[in-house]
Amino acid sequence: MNRIPSLDGFRAVSIILVLLAHSRLSKGFPSRYIELVKHGDVGVTIFFVISGFLITYLLFNEDRINGRVNLKYFFVRRAFRILPVFILYTTFIFCWNYFEDLQLKNVDFIHAITFTTNFSKNRNWFLGHFWSLSVEEQFYLFWPILIFVFKKHIKLALLFLISYSCFVRIIGYKYPSFTNLSLAPFFSYSDSILIGAWGGILFFENKIQLYAKILRNPFYQLISVLLIVLFVYLSGHGKLAPVSLPFGNTIISVSILFLLFAYTSLSKGLIFQILNCKTFVHIGVLSYSIYIWQQFFFIGTLDVFWRAFPYNLVAIYLVSLVSYYLLEKPVLKLRKKIING
Numbered sequence: 001m002n003r004i005p006s007l008d009g010f011r012a013v014s015i016i017l018v019l020l021a022h023s024r025l026s027k028g029f030p031s032r033y034i035e036l037v038k039h040g041d042v043g044v045t046i047f048f049v050i051s052g053f054l055i056t057y058l059l060f061n062e063d064r065i066n067g068r069v070n071l072k073y074f075f076v077r078r079a080f081r082i083l084p085v086f087i088l089y090t091t092f093i094f095c096w097n098y099f100e101d102l103q104l105k106n107v108d109f110i111h112a113i114t115f116t117t118n119f120s121k122n123r124n125w126f127l128g129h130f131w132s133l134s135v136e137e138q139f140y141l142f143w144p145i146l147i148f149v150f151k152k153h154i155k156l157a158l159l160f161l162i163s164y165s166c167f168v169r170i171i172g173y174k175y176p177s178f179t180n181l182s183l184a185p186f187f188s189y190s191d192s193i194l195i196g197a198w199g200g201i202l203f204f205e206n207k208i209q210l211y212a213k214i215l216r217n218p219f220y221q222l223i224s225v226l227l228i229v230l231f232v233y234l235s236g237h238g239k240l241a242p243v244s245l246p247f248g249n250t251i252i253s254v255s256i257l258f259l260l261f262a263y264t265s266l267s268k269g270l271i272f273q274i275l276n277c278k279t280f281v282h283i284g285v286l287s288y289s290i291y292i293w294q295q296f297f298f299i300g301t302l303d304v305f306w307r308a309f310p311y312n313l314v315a316i317y318l319v320s321l322v323s324y325y326l327l328e329k330p331v332l333k334l335r336k337k338i339i340n341g
Helices: 007-023 031-066 071-096 106-113 130-149 151-174 184-205 207-215 218-237 241-262 270-275 278-297 311-340
Strands: none
Touching: 007 031, 007 241, 007 270, 007 278, 007 311, 031 130, 031 184, 031 218, 031 241, 071 106, 071 130, 071 278, 071 311, 106 130, 130 151, 130 184, 151 184, 151 241, 184 207, 184 241, 207 218, 207 241, 218 241, 278 311
16 A cells, blocks of 8 residues: 555654653753653654554555455554564563663563553653553554444444543543543543544545545644643643543644645645655654654663754664664565565
8 A cells, every 4th residue: 555645744843752752861862842842742642643544545445445454464463563572672672771770670571562551540751642652552452353344324423422432521520549440541631542543534525625625624634733732731631621631632633634635635835845855754654763762861860961952863773773674674675575476
């Protein structure tokens, strides 16, 4: 399948936002920007929307071409994509823990390797970022099955699950003891992936062409950006809670999907050109490696230059570059050979 325009650009935007958010913890980061960049965690929401969108589109496309979804190959593809760098980083952290006290416990590694870090109450920094990867992996487990079972009513199923995400955030806030029972560690964030999944269905059905004029209208694009900024602020500061607590993440995710749709068709506009320029595409391609490795370079007990801003960003880029070209890319080529025979 040809690459969908702008997706790598959006991945680049998301990982840059995450890096900025984490950079505030680094030695040497300008204190006047700390309050601003902490909202860069919205980059994770962008990742979730993209993931739900792309996985769903690929699943529906496979079903159209082959008449069914091959679950075995689906999980093989996901394993080849996710596991190599994940295993390398986790092994590295396990070994590095003997050199530097990272305050890691056995339970941290158990949560990491079982992709249940989002259910951990006390996440260790160096493996804690796997909470978002855990949410994605849990989505990968049930989503193909849900499509198979509710194929004719999949949008209705999505609507129910998105609504439950909004509901469970209220339950988690008012009744913390029910957090795990309500599966809040997953559903509190899953509406982003599920909204992306809804977008993947619409993209597959080619229905977004019906709204091309609206999607390309700069006024509506600006409204989407303003809604993201507004609800990131409201959610981050606990303001207007009756709206922002249950619906804030949903509104942000829908706005992100709108922008995603707006730039997945060819355009001569400046923003489209930026999202698809070589630099953004390059960062987008490396985004998974960057996500995996970046956590190691922001804090620690060692006072070293590669944990000081902005040198740590350079170190993250170089390590991710090596990781991608020496491990990820060869493994992806191997995956293609195995699946295609």
